[in-house]
Amino acid sequence: MTHRILLRAGHVLSMDPAVGDLPQGDVLIEDGKIAAVDREIGADAEVLDMTGRIVIPGFVDTHRHTWEASIRNVAPDATLDDYFVDILDTFAPLYTPEDVYAANLAGALECLNAGITTLVDWSHINNTPEHPDAAIRALTETGIRAQYAYGSANTSLADYWFESKIAIPGEDVRRVRTEYFASDGGLLTLALATRGPGFCVNDVVTSEWSLARELDIPITVHVAMGRLAGRFGMVKQLHDLGLLGPDTTYVHCCYFSEEEWRLVADSGGTVSIAPQVETQMGHGWPPVMKAIEHGLRPSLSIDVVTTVPGDMFTQIRAAFAAERARVNAASWQADVPVPDTMLTARQMLEIATRNGAHVAGLEDRTGSLTPGKRADVVAIDATALNVAPVHDAAAAVALSADVSNVETVIVDGVVRKRDGRLMADVARARRLVEESRDRLLAAKEARA
Numbered sequence: 001m002t003h004r005i006l007l008r009a010g011h012v013l014s015m016d017p018a019v020g021d022l023p024q025g026d027v028l029i030e031d032g033k034i035a036a037v038d039r040e041i042g043a044d045a046e047v048l049d050m051t052g053r054i055v056i057p058g059f060v061d062t063h064r065h066t067w068e069a070s071i072r073n074v075a076p077d078a079t080l081d082d083y084f085v086d087i088l089d090t091f092a093p094l095y096t097p098e099d100v101y102a103a104n105l106a107g108a109l110e111c112l113n114a115g116i117t118t119l120v121d122w123s124h125i126n127n128t129p130e131h132p133d134a135a136i137r138a139l140t141e142t143g144i145r146a147q148y149a150y151g152s153a154n155t156s157l158a159d160y161w162f163e164s165k166i167a168i169p170g171e172d173v174r175r176v177r178t179e180y181f182a183s184d185g186g187l188l189t190l191a192l193a194t195r196g197p198g199f200c201v202n203d204v205v206t207s208e209w210s211l212a213r214e215l216d217i218p219i220t221v222h223v224a225m226g227r228l229a230g231r232f233g234m235v236k237q238l239h240d241l242g243l244l245g246p247d248t249t250y251v252h253c254c255y256f257s258e259e260e261w262r263l264v265a266d267s268g269g270t271v272s273i274a275p276q277v278e279t280q281m282g283h284g285w286p287p288v289m290k291a292i293e294h295g296l297r298p299s300l301s302i303d304v305v306t307t308v309p310g311d312m313f314t315q316i317r318a319a320f321a322a323e324r325a326r327v328n329a330a331s332w333q334a335d336v337p338v339p340d341t342m343l344t345a346r347q348m349l350e351i352a353t354r355n356g357a358h359v360a361g362l363e364d365r366t367g368s369l370t371p372g373k374r375a376d377v378v379a380i381d382a383t384a385l386n387v388a389p390v391h392d393a394a395a396a397v398a399l400s401a402d403v404s405n406v407e408t409v410i411v412d413g414v415v416r417k418r419d420g421r422l423m424a425d426v427a428r429a430r431r432l433v434e435e436s437r438d439r440l441l442a443a444k445e446a447r448a
């Protein structure tokens with residue numbers, strides 16, 4: 001029997017230009033798929049009243065180290081340089097598979113609670129083969145849509161991040177591909193989280209890129225952030241190695257040369273920007289406008305909850321404010337008007353939804369409320385005091401709403417949050433992630 005859900009009488013922001021906005025509209029979901037978006041739909045369905053709600057596609061976080069949920073806020077004042085020592089060299093080596101499971105469970109639920117329906121889990125915590133198993137199990141249990149990006153182990157900085165000679169174990173990635181990702185059509189898909197030139201020797205870089213291409217999975221890599229990677233000219237080096245391609249997401253991109261921007265754009269690569277981390281930790285200015293000027297469709301990401309909040313509203317505002325601050329200051333300095341390419345609130349919403357799906361390679365199935373796509377839908381309570389009265393629904397979401405206003409979250413047609421409550425064992429997830437915190441702190445003490 002066909003299962004139908006009808007979202008009735010919401011303010012629908014489809015983020016699909018062909019569907020547009022409906023100040024009062026219905027969204028019909030059939031067997032997990034968006035069947036119709038229209039002013040009024042009659043259907044024999046479970047009805048969710050969306051009066052006073054803004055209905056949007058779920059947010060897409062295109063890069064988060066979900067395993068760090070156990071160590072939330074341990075590095076509040078860290079720079080990127082500190083982070084390598086305090087997190088990758090201190091906590092990462094201590095992680096057990098149980099810690100990864102707890103963090104991915106709590107972290108993915110945190111995403112769903114905040115209206116993030118698709119997550120790229122940049123998982124560079126694969127210290128044993130049981131680690132990826134634990135990460136994937138947790139993601140699966142939460143019902144989130146995720147791209148699991150299989151990364152390296154992290155047992156020491158010297159071994160894994162400075163001219164590393166150790167490649168991601170191809171044998172285990174092949175095992176994971178066969179065991180969990182036989183089809184690319186599921187809720188979970190696979191990618192390879194690589195470190196790239198400067199962090200690894202060229203043989204390792206080449207072998208990791210070949211592995212991804214052999215397995216036909218996308219690649220995600222941090223580039224051009226901070227003093228360190230900014231100097232490597234990583235994209236230029238990848239170009240010299242003949243490795244650039246449309247299957248690769250470049251994270252941060254703060255210190256690209258003009259040539260590197262062109263190389264990324266010409267090769268069809270995609271971009272993930274983590275504005276709160278970048279401004280706060282010294283990666284550089286979040287280059288949202290730069291990416292757009294090069295014809296790219298940038299997306300947003302959270303990166304690390306060790307140091308920044310885990311929701312998309314923060315990222316939208318951080319990028320919007322940082323870019324406008326930068327351009328305002330430069331224009332004031334040059335005594336010229338600001339360019340008409342200044343970011344808009346609506347653009348930010350598009351960047352956080354549809355662009356994210358594009359970057360995660362999932363635009364055929366999510367990122368907008370388009371009939372035929374999978375139903376990843378979020379309803380924002382616009383009757384709340386921090387949102388009402390609504391003049392411009394896109395601005396209300398981009399500039400006023402926060403996690404407390406995320407009332408309904410649907411992933412793949414399944415209601416994961418209803419009436420402001422997650423449909424999950426939140427108490428268990430919190431207990432596990434607190435136990436993980438205690439275990440990691442004790443292990444850190446024991447090692448000191």
Ligand SMILES: [Zn+2]
Binds near residue numbers: 063065222251304
């Ligand atoms: Zn990152």
